[in-house]
Amino acid sequence: MIRKALLLKIFDAAYMQRWNDKVRPVDLIEMDKQAHKMIIAYCLGKFDENSKGFNWIEIIEGGIFELLQRLVITDLKPPIFYKIKQDTDKYRLLNKWAYNEIKPLISPLGEGFCKRFQDYFLNTEDTLNKRILSAAHLYATKWEFNIIEHANPKGYEIETIKESLAYEQEKYSDLKGMAQLKKHVKYRNFIDLCGQLRFQARWANLHRIPKTSVIGHSLYVAILSYLFSLEVKACQKRCVNNYFTGLFHDLPEVLTRDIISPVKRSIDGLSELIKQYEKEQMEKEVYGLIPEDWHPEIRMFTVNEFDSVVTIDNKTKKTNSSDISEKYNDNKFNPRDGELAKAADSLSAFIEASAAIRNGSPNQEFQEAKLSFRNSYGKANIADINFGEIYADFE
Template sequence: MIRKSLIMKIFDAAYMQRWNDRLRPIELTELDKQAHKMFIAYFIGKFEETSHEFNWLEVIEGGIFELLQRIIITDIKPPVFYKIKSDADKYRKLNEFVFTELKTFISPLGDSFCRRFKDYFLATDDTLSKKVLGAAHIYASKWEFDIIERLSPEGYEIKEIKEDFVNRIEVYSSRLEGMRQLATHSSYRNFIDLCGHLRFQSRWAQLHRIPKTSVLGHSLFVAILSYLFSLEMGACPRRCFNNFFTGLFHDLPEVLTRDIISPVKRSIEGLSDLIKEYEKEQMERVLYPMIPKEYLHEIKMFAENEFSNVVTINGKHENTTCEDINHKYNYNECNPRDGKLVKAADELAAYVEARVAIENGCLSEEFQRAKWTIKNKYETSNIGGIDFGEIYADF
């Protein structure tokens, strides 16, 4: 079972500053970067998913494992990290240290999860799933670097860093169709760019809060929680995939409408539905034309009606319950998605944000209200076998 300690450890990534030896116009955090990486991994992975070598759960778990590794080793500069990684013995010892530091946090998830975590860093990087994650990592880092370069184009090592990024992207472009598609289609690059813009939108923007988190970082937090809950309930691989990427994409429309807080949406009858309709219109007009038609339907499922439980029967989406999915539809061919579970993960993430803000001295009445409202809502809630009351009791 996922415990408070792991939830809070994942949230530590919101504090971690990237490029902190460079002049930056905005804060660049690890949580945001890892979130953008997973958006990019989804795009690249869609061009590889028909290969028998490719596995979506390896991509998802690899992204989670790499985030946890980064949280422990913090801000080791890439040249130093790659130097360590080139020495198999030193890299093994580094990851033994990482596992030792994380063991108490991840052990409640079970022996199988812990074993996969350890094996991931011992295995070769030459698998298709790891290539997709590697390419997404480089692309997301280069996206951040472009911001820094504009501010200081003649800065120390800027030229060398840029050349290294260009070389690494060329290598991945020679191996992955998705990278070649990004290179040749400006609309695809614009889609990735728009996803990245979610990092410019602050959560709880009207309130002073430490740490500040973005819609982008929040989306990854929700996605990870959704995936870990899915594992706990014994979800089939497709259900795990759908729940993770629904968590990741659920706030994508806000890149066009901004993050409108729930009290405002509830303040006027029908306002929430009006905003939802406007989001859909903007997605149809601006964002959907950027996405390959082959999987546009999938992103629509992730970003529209994202909190409904659905299965696919005879090619049509049907609403159902998490319990029915558990007992009747927990099969890949049913394409199940637990929207209610993703909603619970979304609100748990909001609860953590409010609670941490209060602990850090941000004593707004709105944080207090959000903290108690969310906790009271879920203290007796069980969704698909996940006892949320027990999770909130941990806090």
């Protein structure tokens, strides 16, 4: 079972400042960058998902492993890290040290997960899945760099970094997804639109540290949803659907902003009205930016995202996580645990409130939020996961 130590370690990415030796008009945070990277990886992956060797699980786990590695080797500047990476022996030693640091935190997830973490960095083969993640990483990095360059176009190292990023990106120009992004401005606009969620703060009316964004929160929910899926021995399609539901569940907020729950509950029918408006705006603003054959998935991830569903005879059926585990835990049913995604969403908010209190925020709303989530999940059992035990770790 996932424990408090790992939950807090992953949350550390919300504190990590990027480009902190450069002029930045806005804060650029590691959690946000990793989230944007995984959205880009989804876009690149969709163009290659029928290619030989492609695997969504390897994309998802690779993203998680790379984030955990980044959390451990946080002080290494990219040029130094890439220099080490070129030396096989030194890179192996670095990864061995990183694994020893992270092992106590991930060992509750099981030997299989630990071994896959080790193997991911020991295997130097440049697979399609790793190349997609690397291309997504560079695209997200270049997206940040464009902001920095605009603020300080003649700054020290700016031209060198620009040339280096262009050189590295060219290595992935053969990927189908990169070719499509280069060809179609609307696909790039979709990535830009998702990137705006970096600038939308959660709990925006309250002072707190760290100031998490909607996109960073979404990655956190995605990772928790995936780890919960592993715990319930979910089939591959269920794992993938649960992860990307977490990653995209707040995408409509790019059109409406993050409206806090007390406001949604303050007027009867307001929450439903907001949902309807989000649905209309998604149809108007978002779906035209992506290929039509992606639409059913994006709708699944963003509309009634906390419903547990399966597909039977090409029709979506609402069910629950227990029934999915017992009857529908098979790729052919295209299952999605909305209940697990909702539990991950609530746990993420609980941890955000806990961090705010721990870091000195006196606002009573955080205390009330913590109590509310604990009351809701203190005795909850979803798909045989005891959420009360997870919340008890924080007492």
